[in-house]
Amino acid sequence: MVLKASASFRESLPGQFVMVRMTDSNAPFLSRPFSIYSVRSRGGDTFVEILYKVVGKGTDIFSRLREGDAMNVLGPLGRGFDVPSTCKKIVLIAGGVGVAPLSFLAERCEKEISGAEIICYMGAGSSKALAGLDRIEGICSVVKISTDDGSRGHPGLVTEFFGHDMELYADNDSRIYSCGPTQMLRSLHKLLKDRPVACQVSLEERMACGIGACLGCVVKTKSDGLVRVCKEGPVFDINSVDFS
Numbered sequence: 412m413v414l415k416a417s418a419s420f421r422e423s424l425p426g427q428f429v430m431v432r433m434t435d436s437n438a439p440f441l442s443r444p445f446s447i448y449s450v451r452s453r454g455g456d457t458f459v460e461i462l463y464k465v466v467g468k469g470t471d472i473f474s475r476l477r478e479g480d481a482m483n484v485l486g487p488l489g490r491g492f493d494v495p496s497t498c499k500k501i502v503l504i505a506g507g508v509g510v511a512p513l514s515f516l517a518e519r520c521e522k523e524i525s526g527a528e529i530i531c532y533m534g535a536g537s538s539k540a541l542a543g544l545d546r547i548e549g550i551c552s553v554v555k556i557s558t559d560d561g562s563r564g565h566p567g568l569v570t571e572f573f574g575h576d577m578e579l580y581a582d583n584d585s586r587i588y589s590c591g592p593t594q595m596l597r598s599l600h601k602l603l604k605d606r607p608v609a610c611q612v613s614l615e616e617r618m619a620c621g622i623g624a625c626l627g628c629v630v631k632t633k634s635d636g637l638v639r640v641c642k643e644g645p646v647f648d649i650n651s652v653d654f655s
């Protein structure tokens with residue numbers, strides 16, 4: 412979905428998100444959070460793109476909108492990924508529509524870090540669920556696909572697939588970024604435990620306000636106790652999150 416937004420969105424960072432709801436309707440009552448997939452300027456206007464999967468009432472309503480329908484867009488919100496100024500290997504691990512913020516990050520890294528290799532491990536339930544594949548293939552040096560049902564690429568979980576290659580990214584020149592279901596991030600955390608490589612993850616908790624007021628999105632961290640994903644996140648160092 413492409414949303415015409417205010418010029419302030421041009422400053423958006425990969426990993427930041429928007430809260431969206433219909434302007435003329437109370438359904439869904441609460442705004443829904445979505446990662447920023449891209450920000451483009453055209454003819455003096457700014458457009459924010461989101462990549463979403465229909466999972467319930469809100470996304471079902473959004474999927475039936477027509478061009479020109481009005482939505483309230485709040486953002487850019489939260490803390491984005493730290494984009495390194497120098498780095499040799501940038502490794503992205505995406506689960507399903509978790510590819511959205513990583514694609515935005517890849518675009519940014521491609522523009523800003525000369526000579527960096529960007530490698531993406533992209534996993535989904537089946538080949539049909541590999542949303543955003545064409546774009547990420549156009550940006551990354553290598554895209555390694557896995558599907559749970561084996562309909563495309565490596566059969567099995569994306570974290571298993573990444574696990575086979577992990578030794579390639581064990582040095583200080585590599586950075587890992589991931590977004591996807593909590594179970595996937597938990598498995599990644601186990602794989603990377605006790606390894607020196609830096610890894611940031613974007614968490615997708617349910618949110619009501621998106622601005623730090625309702626405490627509906629808190630998660631447990633190792634160093635700072637309970638924190639709000641919408642305000643202190645959604646991006647965290649993987650080792651700071653308590654996945655137990």
Ligand SMILES: Cc1cc2nc3c(=O)[nH]c(=O)nc-3n(C[C@H](O)[C@H](O)[C@H](O)COP(=O)(O)OP(=O)(O)OC[C@H]3O[C@@H](n4cnc5c(N)ncnc54)[C@H](O)[C@@H]3O)c2cc1C
Pocket residue numbers: 428439443444445446447461462463464465466467468469470471508509511512614615616617618645
């Ligand atoms: C920071 C952030 C970024 C996100 N980015 C994206 C994105 O780029 N693309 C995308 O498709 N989705 C994204 N999500 C998830 C998205 O917000 C939910 O899928 C959406 O709010 C569901 O709304 P709904 O009304 O359709 O579903 P509901 O009717 O509210 O719920 C339907 C089902 O989805 C589950 N669900 C709802 N919200 C979440 C959630 N946050 N995490 C896991 N399960 C959930 C519910 O438990 C329920 O089973 C993001 C969430 C966060 C917090």
Ligand code: FES
Pocket residue numbers: 617618619620621622623624625626627628629639640641642
């Ligand atoms: S969603 Fe309200 S505090 Fe995070």
